Amino acid sequence: MILTISMNMLYFCCRIYSMKGRVDHDLFDRKSVLITGGVGMVGANLVTTLSENPSVRIFIADDLSSGKLNFLSDKENVFFYHTDISKMDQLRVVWSECNPDYVFHLAAHFANWNSIISPYTDIQSNIVGTLNCLELAREKKNLKKFVYTSSSCVYSQSNDMSENASLYPTDTPYAINKFTSELYVKFYSDYYKIPGISLRLFNAYGPYDVSGKFRSVIPNFINKALRGEDLVITGSGNEMRDFTYVSDVVNLLILAATSKETGAFNAGTGEGVKILDLAKTILKLTSSRSKLRFIEKRDWDKVSCRIANTEKSFERLEYRPSVSIQEGLKCTIAWFRLHEVQLKEKLLKPKNDFFMREREAGAMAL
Numbered sequence: 551m552i553l554t555i556s557m558n559m560l561y562f563c564c565r566i567y568s569m570k571g572r573v574d575h576d577l578f579d580r581k582s583v584l585i586t587g588g589v590g591m592v593g594a595n596l597v598t599t600l601s602e603n604p605s606v607r608i609f610i611a612d613d614l615s616s617g618k619l620n621f622l623s624d625k626e627n628v629f630f631y632h633t634d635i636s637k638m639d640q641l642r643v644v645w646s647e648c649n650p651d652y653v654f655h656l657a658a659h660f661a662n663w664n665s666i667i668s669p670y671t672d673i674q675s676n677i678v679g680t681l682n683c684l685e686l687a688r689e690k691k692n693l694k695k696f697v698y699t700s701s702s703c704v705y706s707q708s709n710d711m712s713e714n715a716s717l718y719p720t721d722t723p724y725a726i727n728k729f730t731s732e733l734y735v736k737f738y739s740d741y742y743k744i745p746g747i748s749l750r751l752f753n754a755y756g757p758y759d760v761s762g763k764f765r766s767v768i769p770n771f772i773n774k775a776l777r778g779e780d781l782v783i784t785g786s787g788n789e790m791r792d793f794t795y796v797s798d799v800v801n802l803l804i805l806a807a808t809s810k811e812t813g814a815f816n817a818g819t820g821e822g823v824k825i826l827d828l829a830k831t832i833l834k835l836t837s838s839r840s841k842l843r844f845i846e847k848r849d850w851d852k853v854s855c856r857i858a859n860t861e862k863s864f865e866r867l868e869y870r871p872s873v874s875i876q877e878g879l880k881c882t883i884a885w886f887r888l889h890e891v892q893l894k895e896k897l898l899k900p901k902n903d904f905f906m907r908e909r910e911a912g913a914m915a916l
């Protein structure tokens with residue numbers, strides 16, 4: 551009963567949000583698309599959208615370090631390859647099977663704090679992995695677009711969060727590496743004429759995000775609120791972030807892939823939300839009795855206000871984010887509730903058929 555209600559609500563939310571600000575993904579008709587990080591939060595949502603068109607063939611390269619196989623689309627046109635992109639021999643296998651027309655390079659060691667704890671893994675996945683993708687793109691004739699997901703953390707302590715701001719991001723290894731990868735994308739675009747575009751994501755959130763030590767504030771707040779545990783705010787709560795619902799991010803990824811534009815573009819909403827207000831809204835929407843607890847700001851987290859300037863994305867990509875924070879949170883909470891029920895009822899079994907498909911397609915065993 552509870553499961554049916556939750557599923558209906560999630561279906562309802564997802565229908566609404568996939569229709570809002572919808573972009574034309576028929577442009578991918580009969581194309582091959584490689585998505586690195588395709589079972590991560592953004593990747594799983596992108597795969598869901600693109601796989602609606604059965605003529606598109608979607609190949610996922612993901613090492614499952616943070617993504618979950620349970621989040622893999624069960625559509626016939628989606629092929630999963632258990633791949634560490636920092637290992638060229640593994641990446642080459644999925645690349646040759648796919649022979650991509652489009653690459654969405656989303657795989658990354660996530661995120662700032664994690665990069666301080668594990669800087670070697672960070673550089674391997676986030677720089678060597680990007681370089682491997684670009685080197686393979688160089689060998690491919692007529693690649694239509696290489697889309698890279700950078701991060702708003704490249705803005706460091708800058709007040710100017712527009713794409714022409716001068717940048718020197720050194721707050722964390724993740725910031726250094728996301729920016730360095732952007733520079734590689736630009737070099738390969740200018741020098742080798744691989745049409746590359748970087749999207750600087752500002753706090754994306756939505757279904758398929760999970761809570762955890764290194765994960766983002768929204769899934770962590772929702773998880774705590776649903777369990778009745780304290781919501782921990784690092785700092786005063788007056789810090790502001792630009793939270794972007796994932797269907798808007800997916801729309802922008804598709805716009806970026808199908809436009810002629812290259813270079814860097816912001817992927818935010820242009821509106822800020824105070825962390826304190828975010829926490830209170832989540833408590834209200836989940837009818838939770840959890841308390842707020844404040845602790846010291848994290849020493850690497852130096853930016854108190856991070857809001858995208860969206861002018862360039864508006865003008866040149868015709869990007870129009872359309873999901874409000876209230877709407878987006880409702881849908882994300884619905885997904886969390888369903889996910890919890892599924893876990894309890896043990897419905898999230900590993901999808902062995904995909905391992906089978908992986909073997910049939912000749913992917914490398916780890």
Ligand SMILES: NC(=O)c1ccc[n+]([C@@H]2O[C@H](COP(=O)([O-])OP(=O)(O)OC[C@H]3O[C@@H](n4cnc5c(N)ncnc54)[C@H](O)[C@@H]3O)[C@@H](O)[C@H]2O)c1
Nearest residue numbers: 587590591592613615616617634635657658701751753754
């Ligand atoms: N979510 C955000 O708020 C946000 C903000 C800024 C930038 N970004 C960027 O957007 C992209 C997608 O973010 P997300 O939220 O989906 O993150 P995520 O952690 O949910 O997904 C990343 C995926 O990459 C995979 N991965 C990691 N290392 C890999 C490797 N070496 N080889 C293959 N796969 C690997 C993980 O298993 C995971 O499935 C990332 O590049 C991230 O840096 C996200």
